[in-house]
Amino acid sequence: MPEISEEPTCSFCGKGRRQVRRLIAGPLGVAICDGCVAQCTELVADDAESAPDGAGPVEPDGRPAGARPPRPRPHEIHALLDQYVVGQDQAKRVLSIAVYNHYKRIDTRTASVGRHAAEKDTVELGKSNVLLIGPTGCGKTHLAQTLARALDVPFAMADATALTEAGYVGEDVETMLAALIRAADHDVERAESGIVYLDEIDKIARRSAHPSTTRDVSGEGVQQALLSLLAGRIAEVPLHGGRGRPGDERVALDTSNVLFILGGAFTGLDRIVESRSGGGLGFGVDIRPRQARAPLEVLPADLQHFGLIPEFIGRIPVVSLLEPLDTAALARVLTVPRNALIKQYRRLFAIDGVTLEFTEDAVHAVAEQALLRGTGARAARAILEEVLLDPMYEVPSRADVSTVVITRDTVLAKVDPTLRSRSRPAFWSERHDRSA
Known part of the structure; x- marks a missing residue:
């Protein structure tokens, strides 16, 4: 071990502490x-400028060390959304484009920060907020x-039902x-380049399509408060949520x-659209199921008739309609996605060393029952x-059970599932009518 002198000196140039402005001591x-330090910094910078393309350390994916990963294309x-969400191709396309353009806007803004003012782009990239419309259980929140x-940007979710106009019980729009x-x-x-998903936005529609003389603090009042946030303004945000109190920290x-x-x-809203397009009551009305008809086309006037104010509608240029799930789609929701419900329950049983099997008829029976309840994929978990x-x-207390088989009768007739014993190769069951 080298001897440490009483007067430390630079290990590179030999100068003592009194001969330099700053001496940084290290181990040993x-x-x-x-x-x-300054000379070393210049040498490293010169080497970086003169190095050929591709020289220097790289990440495992081949990009230069420390460089930002490539942005995902639409x-x-x-394709990522396809792994978790069944159907709704149009909504996936809309969200993919919106997110990709959001990335490009962020990258353009970041690149402009380091330029001289005269060299900045003359074109500013605006944002296009998105509105997803669809029945409950069709996948809106799941997509978000x-x-x-x-x-690769901050993402937050909020519920519009908790928002009220400033000065009333509830939460201010800034709290989200x-x-x-x-x-x-x-x-x-970094938060200023994030994405906010605001659910249940239809719950802040005003009570009437026409202006009212009474104050609508959780409807039109919230829409008015959201206008400037959607367009862009500097908001005073309480760090700990809620309305905050005088003296609370805000940013x-x-x-x-x-x-x-x-x-x-x-x-x-579908009835409003159909009424406008001549699909109301009377002779010649299209009586086919909603899924068999032409897709609805929602116009700003339809949203205004529903209860959104024109200024609010104007700040949401992109509107995408999600279709209700049919039996076939619900069956796929149960089995296909990476986080499909049946896969989740199979995993729960597998932890106890038991195999859970669903016959194809049983899967369709669950989908049919979920469709009857009218809440889409949410009903499937309850069933x-x-x-x-x-x-x-x-089953967790039964060491003799190796497999649980769910059939259509189990779903519809409340018959006990078929069990397979570890000791007996054939099926055996304790089937009886549970409703008796």
Whole structure:
């Protein structure tokens, strides 16, 4: 081990502490002065400028060390959504384009920061907020949650039903931005390039299509408060959510580059559209099921008739309609996605060393029952919980059971599932009518 002198010196140039502005000491008596640090920095910079393309350390995917990963293209975002969400191709395309353009807007803004003012782009890229319209259980929130896992930008979700006009019981519209700041690890600059998904937006429709003389604090009042956020303004955000109190810590967040994705069921909007397009009551009306007819085309006037104010509609230029799920689509929801419900329950049984099997007829029976309940994919979990209640209670205590088989009768007639014994090769069952 080298001897450490009483007067430290630079290990590179030999100058003492009194001969330099700053001497940085390291382990084992090694030190370096500020002058040598500056020379080393220049040498490294010169080497970087003169190095040929592709030289230097690289990441495992081949990009230069420290460089930002390539942004996913719309087709790649769409493919990711396909892994988790069944159908709704049009909505996936709309979201893929919106997110990709959001990335490009962020990258353009970042690149402009380091340029001289005279060299900045003269074209500013605006944002196109998105509105997703579809019945409950069709996948609106699931699409947003899937995007949140995949995006390289902060993502926050909020519920419009909790929002009220400032000064009334509830939450201010600014409070939903607190979740965005938390998603960005309290990096405000990064949060300003994030995405907010605001669910149940149809619940803030005003009570009448015409202006009212009474104050609508959770409807039109919230729409008015959201206008400037959607367009872009500097908001004072309470860091800990809620309305905050005088003296609470707040930060200023510019929403000019925050992309807003809004979602809602808009129950009754289809009747408004059909009435406008001549599809109301009377002779010659198209009586085919909704899925068999031509897709609805929602116009701004339809949204205004539903209860959204024109200024609010104008700040959401992209509108995408999600179709209700039919039996075939619900059956795929149960089995195809990476997080499909039946896959989840199979995993729960596998933890106890038991195999869970669903016959094809049983899957379709669950889908049919979910469709009858009218809440889309959400009803499927409730039905599976009912069907699997007894097996999930009994089987963990039964060391003799190796397989649980769910049939159509199990779903529809409340018959106990068929069990396979570990010791007997043939099927045996304790089938009886559970409704008796």
